[in-house]
Amino acid sequence: MSWRPYIKGFKAYLLLERSLADNTIEAYQRDLYKLDEFLQLREYKLGPAEIGTTQLSEFIFWLNELGLGARTQARVLSAIKTFFKYLLTEDIIVDDPTELLDGPRLSRKIPEVMSYDEIQAMLHSIDLSTDHGVRNRAMLETLYACGLRVSELTDLRLSNLFLDIGFIKVIGKGDKERIVPIGEEAAKHINLYIEGVRRRMTNIHKDFENYLFLNRRGKSLSRVMVFMIVKECAEAAGIQKNVSPHTFRHSFATHLIEGGADLKAVQDMLGHESIITTEIYTHLDTDYLRETVMQFHPRSRKRG
Template sequence: MFPSYLRSFAAYLKLTRGYSDHTIAAYRRDLEKLPAYLELRDWELSISQIERFHLDDFIQYLAELGLAPRSQARLISAMKTFFGYLLDERIIATDPTELLQAPKLGRKIPEVLTYEEIRELLAQIDLSTDHGLRDRALLETLYACGLRVSESTGLKLTNLYLDQGFIRVTGKGNKERVVPIGGEAVKHLEIYLEYVRPHLPSIKPEAENIVFLNRRGGALSRVSVFTAVKKYAAAAGIEKNVSPHTFRHSFATHLIEGGADLRAVQEMLGHESILTTEIYTHLDTDFLRETIMSFHPMNQR
């Protein structure tokens, strides 16, 4: 979405505005963070669909990660200049930065569940019912593989290689990737596939190759997955704003906390840019602080 516009924007800054190479590079680095954030939030937007609230969220998010006020000011300046350029070139019809202001701090960053909270949420599922067996398999897969909700509802039987420990996922832009899947998720998937799915009254022709089905034999909707996650989170007494995407955030955060290679996490999440994956590293700060406080010699005195 952005690269071609950024290239022409850099030429505009250089030739028309006379900006220094240092300033152009800084603006470009700032602006490259925006598509990475949009991908993180799972917002599939063209450049003309970006509105002020998207940019407000983006700036707020970076502020809560610790972006200094001076850097925030430069970021806002870069975005105002960029979208002003797009407006002049008639690439967009309205400028979303026109009333853009520095963010007010205090809003929450995207929620992440602890491992204990995830186990408690999963424990709320009634495994004595077909519905519960399906939901357990679904949520275990979401967490084990870091899937987007659309990737889970579109998961195909022919893309399951459970005996080999991986699944093939179709992500954004119909791009496929291979993702490992752990033993716990495999166990619950196999239970669902053996004891629940084959015994549905009927399966709609278009859903014959879809893994997760509703009671009428059709593919699950995003809304039904969202509703299920909300229900189990409430039953577990979790007060965080939990959604299916929370499992994806938690998957990435727990891997990075455990020392996983950032490139490997990028590959498993299906991020085009490493910048998107790097956003998750901020969630590791509590873990790092605890390590420093526990083991740094100056803190042992």
């Protein structure tokens, strides 16, 4: 059952009755369309009168697992509560399922999410006149462009790069492979690193010849080294937040979803199979994933 007619009515209500700003109304609409997507993905055939607190709590918790920051989750919760108060006012529902709805009880702290300007500041803080600077810029561009875990970045192989067609193959948790689109900016910096730095290295160890990112001794980078590089770049850019490689992953997901990207596509790209127990995302539509990144990722879409 589609919620779209109710969401359209809600938009008119916000505009005429509440006089909210256009940006707020659009954000609330996007949040509710995400709820509609979620219900369809879970195959919940529930309308506004049938849905309960349990399903709404699952949705909020799902957004947390997907990597959205606390502020975004709070806005989604606000949108849902306002929507159901509207339905109650219009006599579309009898009981409000959001009365007892809380945000997810998190077992771990959600990492910070950086703004696009903060990401830009970190990237531009890197000195590209040095070999390690060229490598570090390529690494951070890749983290943000693809939403990789730090272990997936350090394990990235040359043979798994398909930059000419805009994809990389990632080996995730449990050695499960997934295909992730990569934008032109990140691909450009990877090529600059490969051609300008990596091909000139003469001390590459035999066991590491296929690894993309190498340290000065010709071996793959450690997770700790990547953490240190990210911390140094954040400090150089004057970022006060507690930034880690995982912050780029959360920022990737948040920026795509807040820009309007489809939840299923973002989940596929992040490799979050645990969100829905049934394996319904086995066959990926790579053209669709690439179009999602090109349309919604801040470093892929054309900016005015």
